[in-house]
Structures are given as structure tokens and as C-alpha cells.
Amino acid sequence: MGRRQKAINGHQLELKRPQSGEVARLAANIRQLIKMQRHELAVEVLLQLQRLDPGHAEALLLQGELELEAGDMTKALHSLLAASYQLPSYPRVFWLLAKLHAMGRQDLAAISALLRYVELRPTESKGMMTLSALYTEAGLNEQAEYWVRRGLRLEPFRCEKKIPDNQRKMRVLVLMTAESSEWRINRKTFQAQIMEGHNNLSLLLDAAHIEVWTLFVDTISSAPEVARKLPKLDLVYNAITDAERCAEALAHAHRLCDRLCVPVVNAPLEVLAASREGNHDRLMGAQGVIVPKSIKLEHVQGDCRALVEDAVKKESLTFPLIVRLAGYQGGKYMHLVQEPASHDYKELDAALAQQPQTLYLIEYHDVSYQDARCPDIRLFPKYRAFMVGSNLYPCHLFTGDSFNVHLKSAEKIMQANPWLVDLERAYCHDPARHLGESNWAALSEAMQALGLDYCGVDFSPSADDPSKLVIFEMNPAMRNWVSHLPEGDHVQLSWKTITRKVHEHFCFLTDISPWHFNLPEGTAPVFSEDDILTLRLLISGQVQGVGYHQWFASQLVERGIAGWVRNSSDGSVEAVIHGKLGDLQPLCDEVPNGPEGASVSGFDAKPWDGAIPKGVEIR
Structure with a gap:
């Protein structure tokens, strides 16, 4: 804060800015409210601060933070720039300016602000790693590598x-x-x-x-x-x-x-x-699985068509071929080449022109089929499973209308054909029954041969011989989606099982007794009334000795809902129910009422990933 002094009668009198103590108090309050995520109240206090001193540096900084939080990019930029004139040595101003510029894709401006931040915080690696990321976004790879090394x-x-x-x-x-x-x-x-x-x-x-x-x-x-x-x-x-x-x-x-x-x-x-070539060599001739032949071309940079044609001749490959760049997921840079003379390689050529990369040529095995329920398209299924320790668990079954199947490409087809979702649900619930015991056993044996503790596999039954599974990918790079899917969704529950088994495997390896793991929650579920759900209900209060569980069972029978109910040792009632959301919701609405003499003080409903009940049972 600036100060001026004036001589009066030979003495120096310190002059303070008006209301400086009150300004400092309000600024501290705003910082605390922002930390507590109470932004509306923070705005009210900020208005009080601005009435006292609208040009106060701290007021401008806090105003910029709140505007950035509210998504008002233009106002936030003006406020933070105004604050930076008075706070040239204040790191947070420049961090927020860098963030604001990056959000607006003004990467050079973001780099400039972040360079000042690093200058003010030379012993902090966070700014250096962020600088590396920004230089990568700007296509300045040498600078990106320099800042990574400094950060490390x-x-x-x-x-x-x-x-x-x-x-x-x-x-x-x-x-x-x-x-x-x-x-x-x-x-x-x-x-x-x-x-x-x-x-x-x-x-x-x-x-x-x-x-x-x-x-x-x-x-x-x-x-x-x-x-x-x-x-x-x-x-x-x-x-x-x-x-x-x-x-x-x-x-x-x-x-x-x-x-x-x-x-x-x-x-x-x-x-x-566990490279493509390594997996092919290791599993060549394995019973029940097909690992397509693949050729790896390293340090490729140039005309993709000529490279493919030359490799096909040298390695005796047969078309159709999948041509893809190594190291990318989600179907990125992956082409199915059926007619080599007419195929468009522009996307691959553009990527290879930027830097030398590894190119894979993979013999294509058809897995597609047609179904009378959607006769106009061929369906391409892609199953995923995960090995944890020595056990194999199902993840999902995506079905698309082209060979390049991933979540986005499959969503439209599966939403238009709910029976495909039913197939996925059946696979997640009992993969051995869905695929056949021998197919699931063969896949499990192949995965165990890799020697990895945590590894995913994408596969599908062969269109020519459904008793064999064509393996598309086997590697540990596949990401876990437990926290990105709606909580309680059948695929999310599969990922939750896998995540729990990982924790148990860690305990097994370290000889540490397992505990109740805090697993990640999924996103807020979005259901329609026709969605089939299985829920676990916990009902507390005066619910034992008053006939509550008998009343609950009669409600299940009356409404045609499958489920079981029992008294718990802690005095609560536990139940699991299964059916359409449109049928379950009215029952859940009735749970707090119960029979005469009951008094419900607590009620919790969560997705259940255990055995699905059939009929009605009092346990």
C-alpha cells in the first residue's frame, strides 16, 4: 500500500489511505468466502469494498477471480490486468492471467503471463510443467522439453x-x-x-x-x-x-x-x-483366440501409400488391413484399407509430416453381423474386459456401424436400438454365459499369458468362426471410466467391481488386510421411467418390531416388484429391489410412511451391484 509523509512542526506525520483498515478486513473476508465456495456472499462483500476504494489492488484481483469463476472472461481480463499494474510482483495475478488467456486459446499471451509467474516462483515445478504444456499447444516442442526438464x-x-x-x-x-x-x-x-x-x-x-x-x-x-x-x-x-x-x-x-x-x-x-508384435508372437496358435498378424514400421515420415505397399510386398500381408499410428486411443489415426490404390491417406500423411512416428499394419478379421431388428446396417461389436491379478472381469460391449468402434461412434446406434444395450447388460452380468464358457476361458488364459496385473483387452467373436475371439488390443494403457459414467449404470458398476478388485489385489501383494475402500463415485445418473434398476435401500428409525419388513414385502407383491427385505442387527431395515424406475419410484416415495406404528427417520437408496433378486423374499 502506498504511503506519503508530510512534515508538520518538524515532525513526520504518516498519512494512510482512507479506510485502509476496513479495506484490509473486507479483502480478508472475501478471500475466506472464496475459499469456502460461498461466491454469492463474496460478491456482496466485494461491493462494499469497491464502494470504499474501487481502485484498490486487492479489490481488483478479487473482482477478477470472482468474474473468472462466473465465466465472464472479458470483465475478468480487465480486472486482472488492472490489478497487475499495481501488483507486478504478485504471482497469483499472473497465474490467473495465464489461466484466463489459456481458456480463451490465447496461448502466447498465456505463456507470457506464466513466464512472469515462473520468474516470481523459481522453485516451484507446477508453473514449469504448465509452461511445457502451453508450449506444446503452441507447437514449440523444444521449449516444451526444456521446461519439462527444469520442472523434473x-x-x-x-x-x-x-x-x-x-x-x-x-x-x-x-x-x-x-x-x-x-x-x-x-x-x-x-x-x-x-x-x-x-x-x-x-x-x-x-x-x-x-x-x-x-x-x-x-x-x-x-x-x-x-x-x-x-x-x-x-x-x-x-x-x-x-x-x-x-x-x-x-x-x-x-x-x-x-x-x-x-x-x-x-x-x-x-x-x-506386451507390444502388438510381442502379443502376436506369444499367442500365435493359442486355442480359441485370433491375434491378427501385425507389422511395425518405426520412425516413419513420408508418403504413407508407398510405405504400406512396400511393406505388404515384403511381409506378405493381405488386404484388408488396418493402418494406424501407435500410441493413440479412441480410434484416432486408424484406417481400414480395403482398396489400396484408391484409399485416402491424407490424415495419416499430415500426422507423419509433423514428426516421425510408429505405424502399424494389422491384418483385418471381420467380426460384423446383421440383425433383423436393424436390417439396413452391419453391426460391429467391440467387447472390453480387464484382467486384475489372475481374474478376468467384463467392462462393456460397444456396438457401432463401422469397424472403428468407440464410445461416441456406438452411442447413437445403441440408443436407437435398446436391445443392443440389453446385450451389453447381459455381458456385464454374466460374460461366460453370454460369450460361452469356452470362449471366456480361452480369453482368460490368453490374458494370463501376458504376465500383467492390470491389463485390458478389446475383442469380438469372429464372423467366420464364432468359437474363436478376434483380439483387437491387449495392453495396460486402457483407461478406467468408473468416475465418468452415471452412478449405478451397468457399465459403471462393472468398472466399480474392477476398481475394487484392484484395491484387493494391492492388499494381497503387500500382505495388508483389506478394508472398506472409498471408491470413486460416478456422475449423477440420468434415467427414464423404463430403465431397469436394482437398488439397495437402508431404512432407519422405529422400523423393527412394528411389522415394517412384512409391510414392505406386501408392497413388493402388490406392485409386481422383485426384491428381498430383512431386519439388520443395528435396528434398521435393509432391502434390495429390482424393476423399472417408473415402478420403483412410487415405492420409494411410500417408504417413509410405512405401516402404522412405524417412524422412519432415515432413508437411503443406492445402486446395487450384487445378485439381482427374483420374486419376493423376507430374509
């Missing part, structure tokens, strides 16, 4: 949240690579994110009881002392998943794991071996 030198490993000893049940080290991956910016959260080469399992661990440390293995060769600075560990989780893109990082990870002498999930050498 400052902070080769970190713990986002330390857990007190009396609450911590496990300490896990997660291995990642910064230099073998691409950092990109999440423009909504303004966080630097690694886009390829890793999966997201480490973000889904029980944050209340598992202390997660992250180490970037790129630092090990230049700073081997890093390993000695780590805390005592229970387990190492190798989150580096791409055998092609991250081969050097996996070699570093292997050497580190040898030194640490603790259990390792997804051993680096096993990940290295």
Missing part, C-alpha cells in the same frame, strides 16, 4: 496429499514418464496433463487411506540418488503403459524396481513385452 530437476517425485500415520494403510509409488509423453493443457482446470503413454488407475485409489507418491523415471539416470530420498514404500505401481512410445522410460523403471525391492504391479519388462 526441481521435483523428480512428489506426494499430492500426505496421510497421517493413524489413517494411512498403504503407501504406493506410481512410476510415470514426463519426457516420453506429451504434456497438454486442460483449458477448463488449467492443469498440465500427460495425454499418452499412461493409464489413470493411480487417480482412482482410495485417497483417504492410500498415500500416493509419483516419481518420473526420466530423472533416474541423471540423478540416481533420487531413489534414496523416497519414503518407505509398500508397493510400486508402474503407470507407464506404452511399449513403443515409452521403451526407454520402461527400461529406467525396471532398473528402479530392482533397487526398491517391493512388490510391483505391471512390471516394466512385462509391459515392454
